[in-house]
Amino acid sequence: MEENGEEKLIAAVRHIAKSLGRTDTMADDILQVFSAFDGRFSLDKLASDRSAPSHPAAAPAAAGREADDHRPPLERTIRTLDRQISRFVASERHIWSDAADAAAFLEAVDDLLATIQDLDAPADKPLLDRAEDLLQRCILRLEDELLAILRRPVGCGPAVGTPLSDGSDSDAAEGSEDRVPVATPVDDYNLVIDALPSGSVADLHAIARRMVAAGFGRECAEAYAVSRRGFVDASVARLGIRPRPAEDVQASTWIDLEDEIARWVKAVNMAFLILVPSERRLCDRVFASLPPFADIAFAAACRPAASGLLLFAYVVAAGPRDPVRLFRLIDMYEALRDLPPELDHLPSEQYSAALRADVAAGRRALGAAIRGIFVELENLIQRDPAKATVPGGGLHPITRYVMNYLQAACASRRTLEEVMEDAAIPPDPHHPSSSPSLSLQVAWLMDVLHSNLENKSKIYQEPPLSYIFLMNNGRYMTQKARDSELGELLGEDWIRRQMAMVRRWGNAYQRATWTKVVAVLRMDVIGGAVASASPAAGKATRERLRVFNAYLEDIWKVQDGWVVTDEQLRTELKLAMGALVLPAYRNFVARLRQAGEGGKQAERYLKYTVEEVEARINQLFDGGRRRC
Known part of the structure; x- marks a missing residue:
C-alpha cells in the first residue's frame, strides 16, 4: 500500500509537471523543484516512466524526454545549470538588486565551477567546452554586477528593481548607479574613510572570490580598479587639480601657477594621507585572502592619480629659477618630504616601495630647483647696476629685497638646510655659493651684497654721502639679521663684524665732514x-x-x-x-x-x-x- 501511495504521489507530480510545463524544459524545471523539495521525488523516480506515453501521438516527445532523462549525470547537471544561469544572465535588472537572486546566482556559479572540476578534458571535451562557455557568460555578468555595485552612491544599499540602464530621466539619472561617488575635501588628514558600505564590500568580495576561482582574477582586479580610479581621480579633481600637459603648466602665469600649487599641496595630502590608505584598506577587504589581486587592483586604482600629482611637481621644478618661486617650491618639497613615513604603512610592499621612489625623485627635483634659485639670487644681486644710486644715501631697494627675502626664507630654515645637504654635486672650493651648507650659502650672499653696495657707494660724488649710504644699508642688514633666524644662521661673529663696519663708516663720515x-x-x-x-x-x-x-x-x-x-x-x-x-x-x-x-x-x-x-x-x- 505504501508503495502504491508513493507511486500515486509521483504520478501526481508528473501530471502537474506535464500540465504546467508547456515545453520539456519547463516541465524539467518543475520536476527539479519537486526533487529539491522532497527527497522522495528524485529525478530518477520522476523520470522513470516518462518513456511510456499515454497515447500514440505523444510517442515522439516521450522518446525525446526519455533520451534526455537517461543522459549521464554531469551532462544533466550542466544542462540544468545552463537553464538556471541563463535566466540570471538574461535578466535586464541587476542580480544584486535582490539578495535572494544574488545568493542563487552565486550558488549556481559555485556548482558550475565544481562541475568543471569534475570533467575530464579529453573524455568530456564537448561538455567542458559547453561548461566553459557558460562560465564565460557568468564572468561577464559578474563583472557587470561588480561595476554596478561600485557605482552605487555612497551610503546606498541595493535598490530592488534597479534597471541595468536608467534611461534619460534626469531625476533617475541623478541618483543612478552610474554616478561615481566623490570624496569631499577635509582638513584633518589623520583618518581613513570607508568609501563603500560594508554590505557592498561583502558583495564585491563574493564576486571577486568567484572570478578568481574561475581564473579571471586579473580581469576582476582591473575592472575594480577602473571604477575606483574614477573615484580617486574625481576626488583629486574636486580639490582643484586636473591633469594638464606640461607645456600648459609652463605657459601659466606665476600668479595662476601659485594658486594651483597651493591647491596641489592640499591635494597631495588628501591623496596620499587619506585616499591612498583608504583605497588600500578597501582593496584588502574586497580581495581578502586574494593578496596578489588586491595589490594589482590597488596599484591600478591609485597609481595614475599619484603619478599625475608627482608629474606636476616635476614640471614646476623644471621651470624658471625665479627667486619669487622659492616659497611655493618649499611648500611642495615639504609636502613630498613628509609622505614616506605614511607610505610605509601600506601593506603592499612592492607598490609602496615604487611609490616612495617616485615621491623621492619628485622631492629631489624640487630640491635641485630650490638650490638653483639661490644661485639665481646671487646672479640677481651681481647684475643689479652699480649706477643705480638712491637720493640722499638712503636704503637701496636691492638691500631691502635681499634681506627681507632671506629673512622670510629662513622661516623654513630646517627645510633649506636639508635641501642644501642633499646636493648631489660636491661643493666647488673656488665658488662658495656651491657649498651644501645653508649658512655658508647665506654668508656668501651677504658678501656678494656687500660688494655690490660698495660699488654703488662709489658713484656718489660726495665721499661723506658714500659713508651715509653704506651706514644705512649696513645697519639695515644688521637689524634684519638680529630680528630673525637669519642672525642665528649667520652667527654672532657676523653680526659683531657688521656692527663694527657700520661704526667705521660713521667715523669715516665724521672725519670727512x-x-x-x-x-x-x-x-x-x-x-x-x-x-x-x-x-x-x-x-x-x-x-x-x-x-x-x-x-x-x-x-x-x-x-x-x-x-x-x-x-x-x-x-x-x-x-x-x-x-x-x-x-x-x-x-x-x-x-x-x-x-x-x-x-x-x-x-x-x-x-x-x-x-x-x-x-x-x-x-x-x-x-x-x-x-x-
Whole structure:
C-alpha cells in the first residue's frame, strides 16, 4: 500500500509537471523543484516512466524526454545549470538588486565551477567546452554586477528593481548607479574613510572570490580598479587639480601657477594621507585572502592619480629659477618630504616601495630647483647696476629685497638646510655659493651684497654721502639679521663684524665732514689771538668765525637732503656730532667773551649761538623735511 501511495504521489507530480510545463524544459524545471523539495521525488523516480506515453501521438516527445532523462549525470547537471544561469544572465535588472537572486546566482556559479572540476578534458571535451562557455557568460555578468555595485552612491544599499540602464530621466539619472561617488575635501588628514558600505564590500568580495576561482582574477582586479580610479581621480579633481600637459603648466602665469600649487599641496595630502590608505584598506577587504589581486587592483586604482600629482611637481621644478618661486617650491618639497613615513604603512610592499621612489625623485627635483634659485639670487644681486644710486644715501631697494627675502626664507630654515645637504654635486672650493651648507650659502650672499653696495657707494660724488649710504644699508642688514633666524644662521661673529663696519663708516663720515669744522675752533691755535687786543688778532679771530660759519652753512646746504633711515642710528650719529662740535664751540664762545676789547669786537661776528649750532646738527639726516 505504501508503495502504491508513493507511486500515486509521483504520478501526481508528473501530471502537474506535464500540465504546467508547456515545453520539456519547463516541465524539467518543475520536476527539479519537486526533487529539491522532497527527497522522495528524485529525478530518477520522476523520470522513470516518462518513456511510456499515454497515447500514440505523444510517442515522439516521450522518446525525446526519455533520451534526455537517461543522459549521464554531469551532462544533466550542466544542462540544468545552463537553464538556471541563463535566466540570471538574461535578466535586464541587476542580480544584486535582490539578495535572494544574488545568493542563487552565486550558488549556481559555485556548482558550475565544481562541475568543471569534475570533467575530464579529453573524455568530456564537448561538455567542458559547453561548461566553459557558460562560465564565460557568468564572468561577464559578474563583472557587470561588480561595476554596478561600485557605482552605487555612497551610503546606498541595493535598490530592488534597479534597471541595468536608467534611461534619460534626469531625476533617475541623478541618483543612478552610474554616478561615481566623490570624496569631499577635509582638513584633518589623520583618518581613513570607508568609501563603500560594508554590505557592498561583502558583495564585491563574493564576486571577486568567484572570478578568481574561475581564473579571471586579473580581469576582476582591473575592472575594480577602473571604477575606483574614477573615484580617486574625481576626488583629486574636486580639490582643484586636473591633469594638464606640461607645456600648459609652463605657459601659466606665476600668479595662476601659485594658486594651483597651493591647491596641489592640499591635494597631495588628501591623496596620499587619506585616499591612498583608504583605497588600500578597501582593496584588502574586497580581495581578502586574494593578496596578489588586491595589490594589482590597488596599484591600478591609485597609481595614475599619484603619478599625475608627482608629474606636476616635476614640471614646476623644471621651470624658471625665479627667486619669487622659492616659497611655493618649499611648500611642495615639504609636502613630498613628509609622505614616506605614511607610505610605509601600506601593506603592499612592492607598490609602496615604487611609490616612495617616485615621491623621492619628485622631492629631489624640487630640491635641485630650490638650490638653483639661490644661485639665481646671487646672479640677481651681481647684475643689479652699480649706477643705480638712491637720493640722499638712503636704503637701496636691492638691500631691502635681499634681506627681507632671506629673512622670510629662513622661516623654513630646517627645510633649506636639508635641501642644501642633499646636493648631489660636491661643493666647488673656488665658488662658495656651491657649498651644501645653508649658512655658508647665506654668508656668501651677504658678501656678494656687500660688494655690490660698495660699488654703488662709489658713484656718489660726495665721499661723506658714500659713508651715509653704506651706514644705512649696513645697519639695515644688521637689524634684519638680529630680528630673525637669519642672525642665528649667520652667527654672532657676523653680526659683531657688521656692527663694527657700520661704526667705521660713521667715523669715516665724521672725519670727512666735521673734523675740519672742529679744527677751526682749536683753542691752542686761536687762544692767544682771542686774548690779544691787537687788530691782527681780532682779524684772525673774525676769519676763523667766518670759516666756521661757512663750514656749518655748507654742511647744512649740501647735506640737507641726506637721510639716515634707522631712527636709532640717526640719533646716535647726531649725538656723536654734537659731542664733537658743541663742546669745542661752547669753549670757543666762552673764551671769546672772556677776552679783552679784541674779543668783544670779535664777538660781534658770532653768527650762531651754541643752541643754534646744536639745532642745526639735530636737523640733519631727515631727508630735507622742513624744520620748525
